[in-house]
Amino acid sequence: MKSIPNALLRSSRFLIVGGFGFAILTILLYTFRSLLGLGYVSSWFLAMEISILFTFWPNTIWTWGDRWALDSALKRLWHYHVGYGFGFLVQFVVFYGLVRGMDLPYLVANLAAAVVGAAWNFSFHDRVTWRASRIGNTYPKKWV
Numbered sequence: 001m002k003s004i005p006n007a008l009l010r011s012s013r014f015l016i017v018g019g020f021g022f023a024i025l026t027i028l029l030y031t032f033r034s035l036l037g038l039g040y041v042s043s044w045f046l047a048m049e050i051s052i053l054f055t056f057w058p059n060t061i062w063t064w065g066d067r068w069a070l071d072s073a074l075k076r077l078w079h080y081h082v083g084y085g086f087g088f089l090v091q092f093v094v095f096y097g098l099v100r101g102m103d104l105p106y107l108v109a110n111l112a113a114a115v116v117g118a119a120w121n122f123s124f125h126d127r128v129t130w131r132a133s134r135i136g137n138t139y140p141k142k143w144v
Helices: 003-035 040-063 073-100 106-129
Strands: none
Touching: 003 040, 003 106, 040 073, 040 106, 073 106
8 A cells, every 4th residue: 555655646746847847848838939930849849858858857856766776867867868759759749739630729739748748758757767676676765
């Protein structure tokens, strides 16, 4: 039973960090598209990459802080990008389909795409990026 509260706490932390990442994504998407005049696809990709980089450290230290890894931060950042790369594709298909196929406003499509991507991203990162069996079962508690 202990794992259910841990999973709820971890997923809640992931969603809080992701909420800040989503806010950054949305502000940048609006800035790049509406203020700078970039295309909505270019704006989305650029804003998404910046938000991914922003959320890496809070997720490393706070969300998965009990799984402090012995491997390098660069390796975890690589796994983080791989996971988000797949999530990127899922989110982009949803985003593009809603904008082009259903003619939804790009900010509404972005919200829908983020909801779909959040489930994928949490699952991937919990099982791959900060996988307990890869990292080991003894974690310093200083990051929790």
